[in-house]
Amino acid sequence: MKKIRGLMILTAILFLTGGCSGAIQSEDDSEAYRELFAMDTVMSVRAWGDQAEAAVEEAAAEIHHLDTLLSVGNPSGEVGQINRNGSGTLSEDVRLLTERSLALWEETDGAFDITVYPLMQLWGFTGDHPAVPQEDAIRETVQLCGSDKLIFQDGILTLGKGQGIDFGGIAKGYAGDRIMTILQQHGVDSAVISLGGNVQCLGRKTDGSLWRCGITDPDHPQESDRFLGIIQTEDRAVVTSGGYERFFQEDGKTYHHIMNIRTGYPAETGLRSVTIISSEGLLADGLSTACFVMGETDAVAFWRQHRSAFDMILLTEDDRLLVTAGIGNDFSSERPFTVISD
Amino acid sequence: MMKNKKSLRRDIVLILCLLTAGLLICLTVWLFSGKGGTVVVRVGGTVVGEYSLYETRTLTLQGTGGTNLLRIQNGQAWIEDADCPDGLCIRTGKISRQGQSIICLPHQLVVEVQGVTSGNEIDINVK
Structure with a gap:
């Protein structure tokens, strides 16, 4: 009898303590988190691992280092100096970015171009008060642009007359890649970062499931539970470009910050948002801008040529949602969408 | 017996x-x-305060180089006034859902809603 009594009480106690253990999360690894302000935006790095704290610390230092190096607004930074002097000997980081930018410029038939800087200045997107410039000023500035006028030889970059460069289209993507390397060097195998909305994840979540990345709906940019869709992924960068990110209105018309270097005006190609999914942050960042400038037809053709390198999600002006075949199974949305295959 | x-x-x-x-x-x-909805306030990446989303409050937040007036009421939080140059934090409007945030870049201020469960949860937002 005593035995049964003891057993029953033990069961009750087990139930009492066990029932609540679900609310207490088990933690195998320690988590580290940093939020910082750099590259004119807010960034977050979250990582799990024994050395997560040191890893995140080093990642933050790298972001600040790249920010100083690449900022067009910092006259003493490397890019600032090149723009002021018209030429410069490149450091390791800027050399790599220049080489990749020129390759992207060629592959995308000029849709991605770092010489867009004078146009960004003319439109005021580098400052706080953007406005529509005079038409002849736009025409003159367009003449200055073009990566074909850049000379890159023996580690020295020389700009054409009146030119300026801006790595803004790939800087955050490159920073993401650098952070992934740093985290891995510290033995981190699970991490997720957001560099002003550019997302990159390392491995899977600590519970073994895929990361759920919610893509902002241009119709509801502030609502955190209404998305264009959710992509489930691992070891990928997910980057979106859209006209809704930075824009101004003048005379009832909206002007966004993604420039078509050939016309000198914001790119109007029938797309509202382009999301690129790639294992490389730099590529995802650069292609999100390039594919936005290309428009639907050219972007889809470009994907067909490079389908092993990236996947994409397009939202058109007429509200069609298109997803390329490589991520067809990993994407979900409350909207109807079409999967593009060969 | x-x-x-x-x-x-x-x-x-x-x-x-x-x-x-x-x-x-x-x-x-x-x-x-x-x-357990809470409003987490961070300045320059450091948590400076956590408040219940369900208790009415008006808080003067000291950001980097300026102040923002945060109002919490009826499960919503918003910036009522600020002396930043762009006023984007005020225009962001009211936040109430998990992961939503108000960002004031000039003051390095982030106000974020945490701990509200919804059916459509994500790990991170791509913008």
Whole structure:
């Protein structure tokens, strides 16, 4: 009898303590988190691992280092100096970015171009008060642009007359890649970062499931539970470009910050948002801008040529949602969408 | 035998009490984890305050180089006034859902809603 009594009480106690253990999360690894302000935006790095704290610390230092190096607004930074002097000997980081930018410029038939800087200045997107410039000023500035006028030889970059460069289209993507390397060097195998909305994840979540990345709906940019869709992924960068990110209105018309270097005006190609999914942050960042400038037809053709390198999600002006075949199974949305295959 | 019966009844009462206590604790934990909406305030990446989303408050937040007036009421939080140059934080409007945030870049201020459960949860937002 005593035995049964003891057993029953033990069961009750087990139930009492066990029932609540679900609310207490088990933690195998320690988590580290940093939020910082750099590259004119807010960034977050979250990582799990024994050395997560040191890893995140080093990642933050790298972001600040790249920010100083690449900022067009910092006259003493490397890019600032090149723009002021018209030429410069490149450091390791800027050399790599220049080489990749020129390759992207060629592959995308000029849709991605770092010489867009004078146009960004003319439109005021580098400052706080953007406005529509005079038409002849736009025409003159367009003449200055073009990566074909850049000379890159023996580690020295020389700009054409009146030119300026801006790595803004790939800087955050490159920073993401650098952070992934740093985290891995510290033995981190699970991490997720957001560099002003550019997302990159390392491995899977600590519970073994895929990361759920919610893509902002241009119709509801502030609502955190209404998305264009959710992509489930691992070891990928997910980057979106859209006209809704930075824009101004003048005379009832909206002007966004993604420039078509050939016309000198914001790119109007029938797309509202382009999301690129790639294992490389730099590529995802650069292609999100390039594919936005290309428009639907050219972007889809470009994907067909490079389908092993990236996947994409397009939202058109007429509200069609298109997803390329490589991520067809990993994407979900409350909207109807079409999967593009060969 | 009589004594045994009495003690068995006492045992059952004791077990029932323990079970009830267990249920109550679990219920409390479940309730709090479900509706524990908080507003987390960070300046320059450092948490400077956490407030319940369900308690009405007006807070003057000292950001980097300026102040923002945060109002929390009826499960919503918003910036009522600020001396930043762009005023984007005011125009962001009201936030109430998990992961939503108000960002004031000039003041390096982030106000974020945490701990509100919804059916459509994500790990990170691509913007």
